[in-house]
Amino acid sequence: MQSQSSPVRAPGDRWRLQIVHRSAFRYGGPVRSSYNEARMTPENSTRQTTLRSRVEIEPAATVHAYRDYWGSTVTAFDTHGPHTELVVQATSVVEAGPEAHVPDPLDWAGLAVPDVLDAYGEFLRPTPLTAMDDPVVQAVREVVGDAGPREAAHRVCAFVHDHLEYLTGATNVKSTAMQAWTTGAGVCQDISHVSVGLLRALGLPARYVSGYLHPWPAAAIGQAVTGESHAWVEWWDGGWSGYDPTNSVEIGPRHVTLARGRDYSDVPPLKGIFSGPKSEGSKVTVEVTRLA
Structure with a gap:
């Protein structure tokens, strides 16, 4: 059900932001298979415009994107070559305004x-x-x-x-x-x-x-x-x-x-399962830059 009234935008400036979100996972030995979902792609809406967005994965993976039940963009990927580290980096440029x-x-x-x-x-x-x-x-x-x-x-x-x-x-x-x-x-x-x-x-x-x-x-x-x-x-x-x-x-x-x-x-930013030795830890960083 939608409102019969048109939204009124509050006064305020729009910012252009670059976000670099990097997640790195280390394993105790070679992992053979890994299946994951990333929710790291900003939405497009009346308040927010995503100008650029990409999700990079190391090692190389098979990737496809879809919208989940709630309307969020999901990057699903799997990789099957032996690896001891998984790195997922999402880089986005977004213009956002007031609610x-x-x-x-x-x-x-x-x-x-x-x-x-x-x-x-x-x-x-x-x-x-x-x-x-x-x-x-x-x-x-x-x-x-x-x-x-x-x-x-x-x-x-x-x-x-x-x-x-x-x-x-x-x-x-x-x-x-x-x-x-x-x-x-x-x-x-x-x-x-x-x-x-x-x-x-x-x-x-x-x-x-x-x-x-x-x-x-x-x-x-x-x-x-x-x-x-x-x-x-x-x-x-x-x-x-x-x-x-x-x-x-x-x-x-x-x-x-x-x-x-x-x-x-x-809505977890990243979740998945893997086959191989247990994880030895992870490191997550988010860098935000105001571009305009």
């Missing part, structure tokens, strides 16, 4: 009609990574009060931002939203999982978004900086709206969208 806003958001009654519940049911149900316990849901209901859906979504994001400390190492990639909440800390993945879980519990369709964030709001043109993969949330109230609860900011020209899904398990 568009739906001028006439639905109220709670509009979100509860059968057509909406049917069309967005997959984004209303909790998943193992996003489910939140009833006491936390009740606490956020008290914070939201009688606010409408859009204001409620912003209050949820602020509530999560205030209650979870950003702390690397406090959780891992398999941690659930409730584990992060109980710990009181996590990274952008955890903060987004908690936000998505609470938005859904209120009756707002919500999805998990993966991408990149340029870390410097006043970035100089041409200066390469160290970045990392990022995550944020979107909710549907007559149209999709995004917000970055980790940094408590609107989605803007520093955000580059890669993929969307119910939670992180739908």
Whole structure:
């Protein structure tokens, strides 16, 4: 179901960003076969234009690309020659701008009609990574009060931002939203999982978004900086709206969208299986440069 209203774009500049995302895996001996999926190609949308994007793989691999169920671009590849290291490097140039806003958001009654519940049911149900316990849901209901859906979504994001400390190492990639909440800390993945879980519990369709964030709001043109993969949330109230609860900011020209899904398990940048000795470790780097 689509909104009957046209989105209104918020004022703001567009940035042109180059992102180089490199993942290297080392093995204890020759690996004979490897099958993988990479979600490292930025999308094209009303907010974002991907000017160039390529995924390079070493050793040489058989590659094909497709769109997954959620609309994300997937680069699937397999390689069968013996190798002790696998390197995947995605290089993209993207123009990104501010988020568009739906001028006439639905109220709670509009979100509860059968057509909406049917069309967005997959984004209303909790998943193992996003489910939140009833006491936390009740606490956020008290914070939201009688606010409408859009204001409620912003209050949820602020509530999560205030209650979870950003702390690397406090959780891992398999941690659930409730584990992060109980710990009181996590990274952008955890903060987004908690936000998505609470938005859904209120009756707002919500999805998990993966991408990149340029870390410097006043970035100089041409200066390469160290970045990392990022995550944020979107909710549907007559149209999709995004917000970055980790940094408590609107989605803007520093955000580059890669993929969307119910939670992180739908959008990992790289996943796969291999036949051979166990992995001895990996190294992931992200370099972001503002070009214009």
